[in-house]
Amino acid sequence: MVEVAGVYNHREFETAQRSAARRLFGGVVAARIAAYFLLYGGLIVVAVGLLGLPLEGGLKAAVTGAGVLLYLTAGLWACRRFLRSRIDRVLARIGYPMASQVSYRVGDQALTLSADGCETRIGWSVLIQILETRSHWVFLSAGPTIYLPRRFFADRGAERVFLAAALGYANPAALNRSPEARKFASSALEAS
Structure with missing residues (x-):
């Protein structure tokens, strides 16, 4: 994980x-x-x-x-x-938190976002695409969309390892729709 x-x-x-x-x-x-x-x-x-x-x-x-x-x-x-x-x-x-401590986990069943006692999961079978933007990685699915800020990673290497792990579980259709993510993570995939 x-x-x-x-x-x-x-x-x-x-x-x-x-x-x-x-x-x-x-x-x-x-x-x-x-x-x-x-x-x-x-x-x-x-x-x-x-x-x-x-x-x-x-x-x-x-x-x-x-x-x-x-x-x-x-x-x-x-x-x-x-x-x-x-x-x-x-x-x-009304007490809405203006900032939240969040974590993103790549597990064998899903990508999980945890924040303030709530969890959002995207099962790998419903992942549609991993989209790269300048500031985020966007995990599009048939259900919720998860936005992962790139600034959360300590360095590019950690970012590549995380994406390589996610791509390792992604379904073939999502892999085909995510060429930028595959290219970015390719150095981590080759090293493993």
Whole structure:
């Protein structure tokens, strides 16, 4: 059994989810962002027309459109900041732990995440993929997804040993979908 442990901040989970989504759905996310820009651009043109601003002055329309887009972007950013701070205050008030001591164990039946008296297990038969992001290893399964911070490892060697152990139990389909994890752990697999 191989184990790694550390303190996990509740904000880190959100960051891990975003980076995993970018890795898995990067093209879709980029297309969605482009669609929003087109939508906002269309709304700006309609708003400029309804307000009676002269559309023949292309520069004036562009400046107005850029100003509206900047206003919308700043407004969305400010709302997100406000909501995040509000959520943090509510969580603190109800006693939600802002950080937890967690451990990750590779066993012969499953990958187990233990935190504050709770356990989450991913059986090796339902593992779908081990995904590498800059800051986490993401264990996707048919049930829960486990985000393992890379900073929990003492060094790259310990990280390779942990991944090699996990890959040693992973089902063949998950192995095929995890080429980055296999490549990263290959030096530990060759040494054993």
